[in-house]
Amino acid sequence: xxxxxxxxxxxxxxxxxxxxxxxxxxxxxxxxxxxxxxxxxxxxxxxxxxxxxxxxxxxxxxxxxxxxxxxxxxxxxxxxxxxxxxxxxxxxxxxxxxxxxxxxxxxxxxxxxxxxxxxxxxxxxxxxxxxxxxxxxxxxxxxxxxxxxxxxxxxxxxxxxxxxxxxxxxxxxxxxxxxxxxxxxxxxxxxxxxxxxxxxxxxxxxxxxxxxxxxxxxxxxxxxxxxxxxxxxxxxxxxxxxxxxxxxxxxxxxxxxxxxxxxxxxxxxxxxxxxxxxxxxxxxxxxxxxxxxxxxxxxxxxxxxxxxxxxxxxxxxxxxxxxxxxxxxxxxxxxxxxxxxxxxxxxxxxxxxxxxxxxxxxxxxxxxxxxxxxxxxxxxxxxxxxxxxxxxxxxxxxxxxxxxxxxxxxxxxxxxxxxxxxxxxxxxxxxxxxxxxxxxxxxxxxxxxxxxxxxxxxxxxxxxxxxxxx
Amino acid sequence: xxxxxxxxxxxxxxxxxxxxxxxxxxxxxxxxxxxxxxxxxxxxxxxxxxxxxxxxxxxxxxxxxxxxxxxxxxxxxxxxxxxxxxxxxxxxxxxxxxxxxxxxxxxxxxxxxxxxxxxxxxxxxxxxxxxxxxxxxxxxxxxxxxxxxxxxxxxxxxxxxxxxxxxxxxxxxxxxxxxxxxxxxxxxxxxxxxxxxxxxxxxxxxxxxxxxxxxxxxxxxxxxxxxxxxxxxxxxxxxxxxxxxxxxxxxxxxxxxxxxxxxxxxxxxxxxxxxxxxxxxxxxxxxxxxxxxxxxxxxxxxxxxxxxxxxxxxxxxxxxxxxxxxxxxxxxxxxxxxxxxxxxxxxxxxxxxxxxxxxxxxxxxxxxxxxxxxxxxxxxxxxxxxxxxxxxxxxxxxxxxxxxxxxxxxxxxxxxxxxxxxxxxxxxxxxxxxxxxxxxxxxxxxxxxxxxxxxxxxxxxxxxxxxxxxxxx
Numbered sequence: 001x002x003x004x005x006x007x008x009x010x011x012x013x014x015x016x017x018x019x020x021x022x023x024x025x026x027x028x029x030x031x032x033x034x035x036x037x038x039x040x041x042x043x044x045x046x047x048x049x050x051x052x053x054x055x056x057x058x059x060x061x062x063x064x065x066x067x068x069x070x071x072x073x074x075x076x077x078x079x080x081x082x083x084x085x086x087x088x089x090x091x092x093x094x095x096x097x098x099x100x101x102x103x104x105x106x107x108x109x110x111x112x113x114x115x116x117x118x119x120x121x122x123x124x125x126x127x128x129x130x131x132x133x134x135x136x137x138x139x140x141x142x143x144x145x146x147x148x149x150x151x152x153x154x155x156x157x158x159x160x161x162x163x164x165x166x167x168x169x170x171x172x173x174x175x176x177x178x179x180x181x182x183x184x185x186x187x188x189x190x191x192x193x194x195x196x197x198x199x200x201x202x203x204x205x206x207x208x209x210x211x212x213x214x215x216x217x218x219x220x221x222x223x224x225x226x227x228x229x230x231x232x233x234x235x236x237x238x239x240x241x242x243x244x245x246x247x248x249x250x251x252x253x254x255x256x257x258x259x260x261x262x263x264x265x266x267x268x269x270x271x272x273x274x275x276x277x278x279x280x281x282x283x284x285x286x287x288x289x290x291x292x293x294x295x296x297x298x299x300x301x302x303x304x305x306x307x308x309x310x311x312x313x314x315x316x317x318x319x320x321x322x323x324x325x326x327x328x329x330x331x332x333x334x335x336x337x338x339x340x341x342x343x344x345x346x347x348x349x350x351x352x353x354x355x356x357x358x359x360x361x362x363x364x365x366x367x368x369x370x371x372x373x374x375x376x377x378x379x380x381x382x383x384x385x386x387x388x389x390x391x392x393x394x395x396x397x398x399x400x401x402x403x404x405x406x407x408x409x410x411x412x413x414x415x416x417x418x419x420x421x422x423x424x425x426x427x428x429x430x431x432x433x434x435x436x437x438x439x440x441x442x443x444x445x446x447x448x449x450x451x452x453x454x455x456x457x458x459x460x461x462x463x464x465x466x467x468x469x470x
Numbered sequence: 471x472x473x474x475x476x477x478x479x480x481x482x483x484x485x486x487x488x489x490x491x492x493x494x495x496x497x498x499x500x501x502x503x504x505x506x507x508x509x510x511x512x513x514x515x516x517x518x519x520x521x522x523x524x525x526x527x528x529x530x531x532x533x534x535x536x537x538x539x540x541x542x543x544x545x546x547x548x549x550x551x552x553x554x555x556x557x558x559x560x561x562x563x564x565x566x567x568x569x570x571x572x573x574x575x576x577x578x579x580x581x582x583x584x585x586x587x588x589x590x591x592x593x594x595x596x597x598x599x600x601x602x603x604x605x606x607x608x609x610x611x612x613x614x615x616x617x618x619x620x621x622x623x624x625x626x627x628x629x630x631x632x633x634x635x636x637x638x639x640x641x642x643x644x645x646x647x648x649x650x651x652x653x654x655x656x657x658x659x660x661x662x663x664x665x666x667x668x669x670x671x672x673x674x675x676x677x678x679x680x681x682x683x684x685x686x687x688x689x690x691x692x693x694x695x696x697x698x699x700x701x702x703x704x705x706x707x708x709x710x711x712x713x714x715x716x717x718x719x720x721x722x723x724x725x726x727x728x729x730x731x732x733x734x735x736x737x738x739x740x741x742x743x744x745x746x747x748x749x750x751x752x753x754x755x756x757x758x759x760x761x762x763x764x765x766x767x768x769x770x771x772x773x774x775x776x777x778x779x780x781x782x783x784x785x786x787x788x789x790x791x792x793x794x795x796x797x798x799x800x801x802x803x804x805x806x807x808x809x810x811x812x813x814x815x816x817x818x819x820x821x822x823x824x825x826x827x828x829x830x831x832x833x834x835x836x837x838x839x840x841x842x843x844x845x846x847x848x849x850x851x852x853x854x855x856x857x858x859x860x861x862x863x864x865x866x867x868x869x870x871x872x873x874x875x876x877x878x879x880x881x882x883x884x885x886x887x888x889x890x891x892x893x894x895x896x897x898x899x900x901x902x903x904x905x906x907x908x909x910x911x912x913x914x915x916x917x918x919x920x921x922x923x924x925x926x927x928x929x930x931x932x933x934x935x936x937x938x939x940x941x942x943x
Contacts (some may be wrong), residue, residue, distance in 0.1 A: 015699050017652030037649050038642060038710045045707020046865055048700055049925055050858060055897040056882035059889075064913040074840075074938060078477065085486055108910040109940045115906075128913070135909070450493040 003047045010040040062135075065127040069105040076465055077107050083458045084117050088424050090390050091459050094431035096121035097395055098466050105129060123160035130160060153178075157186050161194055169201050176205035184213055192222035199228050203235075211236055231290050245290035250299045252287070253317070265302055265310040269317035280316060281347050288320045293328055296321075304333060312340045319347055326371070329363065335370035342376035349388030365398045372401050374408035381410045386428040396434040405429070406440060415448060423452050430456035435467060473530050474553045475838055481807045482533060483550055484543045484800065492550035498561045504552070506563040510835065512556050513572050514563075516548045526552045527575050531835040533805035536575050544801035630675045634734060637674020638713040641667060641683075645710055648702075656702040657695075660687040678735035679712065682868075684767040692902075693926055694884075701926070708866045715866075728820035729864055743817055743828055750824055752785035753815040757843045758806045758836065759873075759920040760931030760942070770794045773804040776871060776931060777816070777827075778920065780844045787846065788871045789816050789827040808932050808941045811839035822863045825871070842934045845918055846873040850890040854898075857923055868924060875918045879911035879930075886912075888921060888928050898928040904942065911940055 001009075010029075018037050030039040072080070084092055096117070099105065105126035111118055118125060122133045151159055151167040159167070172179035183198055190198065199217070202210055214229050214236070234243060254268045275283045297304040311317040318337055322344040325334040338344050372389075389397075397405070405411050414425055426445060433441050438460050445453040483489045495516060498504070502523065504514035510530035515523035516539075524539040526548045535549040545553075555561045644667045648656055656663075664683050671680035690701050715722065715730045722730065732738075743749055760776035775791040795801045813834035818824035848856070853872040861867050876891045879900070886900040886908055898921075900908055908930055911917055919933035919940075933940040 011703070014649055014703055015652060015654040018649050034642075034646055038645060038714075041645065041649055041703065042707040042710045042714070045704040046711065048704050048707075049861060052854070052896065053898055053926075055889075055894050056884065056887065059880040059882050059887070062881060062912045071937070078480070082480070082486070108913050108937060111910055112907045132910075451490045454490055454493070 006040075006043055007047060010044045014041060014044060064108075065131050067105060067126050067128040069103050069126040069128075070469075071107050072099070072104050072466070073469060074107075076462060077110055079458060079462055080106070081110060081113055083455065083462060084114060087455050087459075088387070088427045089120075090387050090424075090428040090431040091455060092117050092120065093390060093394075094459060095462065096124045098463050100124035102466050102469060104466065104469060108132075123162045153182055156182070157189070161197060164194075165197050165201060168198055169204065172201055172204045176207060177209055179205075180210055180213055187217070192225065195220065195222060195225045196228060199225060199232075202232055206232060206235055208236060227289075234290050235292075243290065243295060245287075246295045246299055249287055249291050249296065249320075253300065255300065265300075265306065266313065267300060267307070267310040267317055268314045269311075269320065271316060281319065281350050284316060284320045285323055285351050288324055291324065293321075293324050293330060293333070296324070304330075305336070308333065308336045308340065315341060319344060322348070326367065329367070331366045331370045334367070338371055338373055339376070342373050343381075345371045345389065346381060346385040349382075349385040361395075364393050364395075368393065368398060368401055372397075372405070374401075374404040374410060377408055377410040383425050383428065386425065386432070390428055390431050393432075397432045399434045399436050402433060402437050403440075406437070406444060412444075415444060417447055417449070422448075423455055426453055426456035427459065430459045433460065435463070438464065473556050473559075474528075474533055476554070476557050477838060478533065478807060478810075479550055479553050479557060482545055482553075482803065482805065484545070484802055488543055488545075488547055488550060491547040492554055495547060495551035496554045496558070496561075498555075501552075501555075501561075503566075503569075504555070504561065504563050505566045506556070507565065507568055511568070511572065511576075512552060512563060513569070514552055516551070518548070524548050525571055527572050528553055528556070529579075530556070531832050532829070533836070534579065542798075542800045544795075544799060633673075633675045635717065637671050637676050637679075638716060640670050640674070641679070641709060641713050644670075645706055648706060653702040653706065654699045656706075657687075657690050657698040660690055660702070676735045678733050679709070680735070681766060681768060682712075682733070683709065688767075689924075689926075697926075704925070712866050723822065725820050725822040725824075726864070729822055730866075732819070732821075733866060738819060740828055743819060744830060746817075749820065750785065750818040751815055751830060752779065752783075752789075752818070752827075754779045754781060754783060754813070756780075756789070756812055756814055756816070757839065758808050758810045759843055759845075760871075760922065761804055761806060761808055762922075762929070762931070763802055763804065765797055766794075769797050771797050771799075771801065773801075775804050775806045776920065776922070778843055778845065778873065786818065786824050788825060788873070789818065790825045790871075791829065792826055806836055807838075808943075809839055809843075809939060810836040812836040823860045823867075840939075842918075842939075843920075843932070845875065845920065845934075847875060848873065850874045850877045850888065850898075851892075851896045854896050854923075869922050870924075872921050872923055872928075873919070874921070877917045877919065878915065879908055879917060879933075881909070881912060888917075888930060891916070898923060899926075901927045901929050904930060907942065908940075911935065913937070 028036065029043065030036040080095065083095065103126075105128055106114055106118065108128055111129070111132045118129045119133045122129045151163060153171075156164055156167045168179050168183065171182065180202065183202075187195070202214075210232070214233050217229050218226060218233075220226050220229065234245070237243075252270050252272075254270055256266045256268070257263045258266045269284075271280060271283070293304050293307070297307055300307060300310070302310060307321060308318070311321060318341040322334065322337050322341060325331075325337060326348070396402070411429070414422060426448070430441065442457070442460065445457065479492075480489060483492070495501075500517055502515045502517070504512075506512045511527065512530065513525070513527040515525055517523045518539055524537055526535070526537045528535045528549060533553075535545045535553075537546045537548045539546050539548055541547070556563065644663075648663070664686050668680045668684040671677070671683060686705050690698050690705065693701050712730060712733055715726075716734050719727045719730055756777040756779055758775060759778040760774070762772075762774040762776075764772045764774075766772055771794065773793040773795065775793075777789040777791065779785075779787045779789070791804075791806075793804060812832060814829050815831040815833075816827040817830045818827045846853070850872075853874040857870045857872060860870050878889045878891060880887050880889050880897075884899070885902060885905055887897040888900060889898075890896045911930075911933060914935040914937055917933045917935050917940075920931045922929045922931060929942070930940075931942050
């Protein structure tokens with residue numbers, strides 16, 4: 001009996017059941033009915049096992065992109081996997097930034113193990129990583145895979161949100177009108193998050209030529225977009241003109257005089273009774289979002305510099321001034337304010353920042369120097385503040401500032417050997433550490449228990465190695 | 471003796487916490503009697519929270535270890551720490567004579583691997599354990615008792631043979647019941663039904679067959695619904711083949727007879743195989759090409775290490791080292807890492823297609839090796855033909871190793887496939903568990919590698935590509 005014949009005779013009976021009235025077809029394969037059935041079972045089963053697996057009629061065509069970035073050296077693959085296993089986001093961010101800076105990419109075979117890291121930082125990790133995170137996305141949602149420096153006016157809409165923002169920001173600096181026109185062209189296809197991010201880029205090089213576009217989006221569906229458009233229009237308006245937000249702020253600022261020999265101005269911000277303590281920072285941010293320093297000084301009838309002295313006894317008002325000075329990049333004034341309010345950056349870290357605030361490295365450094373004053377800190381700066389700082393500057397702190405931090409009480413008290421926990425803090429400080437201070441920070445961490453310092457330590461080692469990759 | 475590398479320690483550690491805990495113990499102050507011998511044994515005592523220190527022994531040859539601490543992690547932090555100190559070589563190890571507790575461990579291991587075993591030490595009267603001494607004494611004084619014991623063993627063997635044959639008859643009856651009910655619906659009630667006959671086979675002292683039947687529902691459920699009826703025919707057909715082969719084992723070749731007896735549940739002890747002068751032994755450079763860890767229905771963890779012999783020469787190129795550990799013990803990995811290389815002599819269990827083996831002697835312990843493994847020159851269709859030949863030789867074959875060149879990993883709607891370079895020749899579906907981890911292999915045009923094929927799906931163990939080595943972990 002041939003295999004085909006065997007199968008045609010036996011399989012239907014085996015599958016549907018060989019009850020007493022059936023199964024006659026199987027007789028002859030053994031001595032007696034039962035043996036015939038069992039032999040048929042074995043023969044049919046064994047013949048099936050020699051069938052080769054069916055080849056699918058079609059395979060997906062996967063076009064892995066060309067990626068000119070070199071792959072990280074093999075010796076770093078395992079340490080990176082170990083580092084990212086239960087590390088903080090600061091550590092992951094520091095690694096992603098370092099890979100971006102060195103134009104390196106993770107090994108493609110590690111992408112499944114690094115999936116959450118790659119998803120979060122794909123736009124910093126090269127074209128292969130971007131392909132990886134979109135491999136299961138519906139075709140209509142797939143964007144292109146570009147490194148930011150390959151973008152042009154023709155393909156910028158296909159890149160990742162962060163790369164697009166960077167491209168538009170650079171274009172805005174070179175040709176403000178061209179940037180706005182590109183944004184107008186793609187506006188209807190943008191989602192609310194992109195609209196918020198891209199619209200806030202128009203702060204740079206804002207001019208009357210932007211007015212028409214800004215007025216056209218005043219009725220946007222997203223309240224956040226409407227708020228930014230309104231703010232930009234306010235900035236275009238006559239600074240001496242009427243500003244309802246300013247009037248609201250001035251209505252909450254009490255002015256008085258103090259001093260016996262020399263009368264000086266005192267300003268006090270009266271918080272609404274229904275704003276609880278933990279909501280104060282958010283309320284101040286919203287209240288002063290559309291007010292400029294110039295307007296505030298004029299409204300209070302004093303020069304800008306005098307505002308700080310007048311507000312020195314009111315931490316909430318000083319914080320409002322911090323936000324405005326930071327927004328307007330008025331570094332000198334910010335420096336004065338933080339002398340009075342050294343934990344301003346801690347309070348800033350509690351807020352959410354939706355607008356695009358990318359600055360040049362030089363600007364960042366002067367902003368940091370004005371904002372971070374370790375000698376004036378009271379102990380125990382909360383961990384989220386450090387993490388916020390790393391998110392803001394996307395890189396290491398200037399060496400002078402970190403040197404001050406390493407010498408500050410706020411830091412040295414945190415790494416006392418008897419303190420428990422603190423691995424997160426060690427990680428973020430290591431993430432903020434510039435190359436020239438890595439040895440110093442290692443020396444400080446040396447006495448700590450291994451589980452407190454291990455992640456930060458490994459991060460420093462990997463960053464060292466990445467910098468030496470040729 | 472080359473030592474254990476830090477990378478290997480990391481791979482052995484059950485989790486990151488164990489590594490961190492071990493790192494804290496890497497200092498001479500917590501240890502006493504840190505010593506080593508020329509055979510690659512290191513030992514020492516670590517003061518833990520208990521009143522007496524924990525005794526820790528590690529064999530560098532095969533990364534075997536033992537610690538007297540009550541930890542449920544394997545290896546524990548003490549074992550990892552002593553390996554760590556050895557790897558770093560910052561803390562000196564004395565060269566002292568082997569203490570009795572170390573010798574006792576060596577005797578108990580009975581692996582023959584590495585031979586941890588210095589025969590001279592084993593035979594030294596001063597190091598004999600009480601158990602051994604008692605056994606010697608019995609041998610000397612009571613040969614009649616030994617004869618009685620041998621007769622009892624023979625009686626037990628015959629009783630077991632009878633029990634197995636009775637169990638096989640019950641298995642046939644059960645198979646008939648399933649066929650009469652129709653195998654199209656077998657998958658729907660396979661769990662309960664298989665469990666009951668598996669219990670019967672355990673009672674019939676056929677544990678190998680029982681495990682096979684117990685694992686059958688999972689194997690069928692892992693397939694697409696449309697493939698399950700045919701899979702039921704295949705799997706139940708194999709059971710009858712096995713039963714029939716066992717009944718007429720005297721007419722089979724010695725090798726196939728050994729295969730069928732092993733499948734049913736007869737075992738050959740390590741000692742018996744190692745001392746069997748007729749057993750197939752193969753020496754050479756062996757590379758680890760796959761490591762698997764799987765929990766069985768009987769709550770044992772099955773640790774598989776697949777070895778590939780480089781170079782030419784007689785004998786099998788592929789070998790399987792198999793270990794079983796209780797799941798409750800916590801050990802999740804074997805001691806070898808894919809890519810490692812060692813010089814060793816292996817002794818194979820008798821089989822029509824010898825695969826399972828024991829390490830008889832290690833001349834150079836397992837070390838990291840970045841070089842590509844010299845695999846067979848066969849392409850994927852050629853490797854598949856090797857499977858078909860093996861299937862013809864051992865009809866109840868379960869897993870078959872395949873070494874191949876120039877394959878591709880491609881994605882279809884139903885998952886990833888390992889495909890031959892030539893379109894349409896062979897396409898083997900990868901197990902669903904590898905759908906993600908093997909996906910990056912789609913980025914390369916050609917893959918040489920090693921995989922395990924079970925007739926339904928392929929588990930890729932290792933691939934050598936232009937982007938480097940890919941390892942399933």
